[in-house]
Amino acid sequence: MKRRKGKSIILSLVLLVSGFLVSYSYQLTKSSPEMIQLNDSQWEKEYFYQQQLLDMEKKNKQLREELKEKRKNIQDIENEMADREQVVADFVERKKKLQMLNGEVPIQGEGVEIVLRDAEYIPDEEQVNQYIVHESHIHSVVNELLSAGAKAVAINGQRYMKDSYIACTGPVITVDGVQHPAPFVITAIGDAEVLYSSLNLTQGVVDQLRSDNVDVELSKENQLEMKARLSAEG
Incomplete structure (x- = not known):
């Protein structure tokens, strides 16, 4: 009787453990991620x-x-x-x-103005040519202005170009065939200070003109205006 009772206890313990293991295995399987089975499609x-x-x-x-x-x-x-x-x-x-x-359009700006006049007093009528303005005097002024950087030059309002020609005919001069009587007003547009200083150097152009009995007036101008050359104006 005792042996049967002992076997029963052992069997009960085995069943209890088995049940616990089955339950634990089920819970573990339930908590694990599910494997998704995919078909070919x-x-x-x-x-x-x-x-x-x-x-x-x-x-x-x-x-x-x-x-x-x-x-x-x-x-x-x-x-x-x-x-x-x-x-x-x-x-x-x-x-x-x-x-x-080229003188094709008008131009304006600062610059200088030089006025050349024949001498007022001529002591010897036979030497009158020594007391009037000649084309050489005008050339010396124009060349000095261009060398000093003048952008444009005009003689009595007529534009002087690099191909212009000046001729002296008695008391008048011609610029490109256009006659101009004295006094001869030469204007130049550029740096007024530079142009003025260049002409007014000691033994420079102005001194040479006065030594040739030419009456010279030199001034700086804040604003000068020059028209286009005659050929450009038509």
């Missing part, structure tokens, strides 16, 4: 979507590179256009300066 869809995503990422990268390149091209074009605009502006400015130098 689902795998194909998954693979397809992954490939689509990869292709889209690749395409986006390509588009970003193309956009970057196009932006660079646009920037290069804008820079080139800016350079061309600057070149055109420089050409326009050069053309304007050349037109001014």
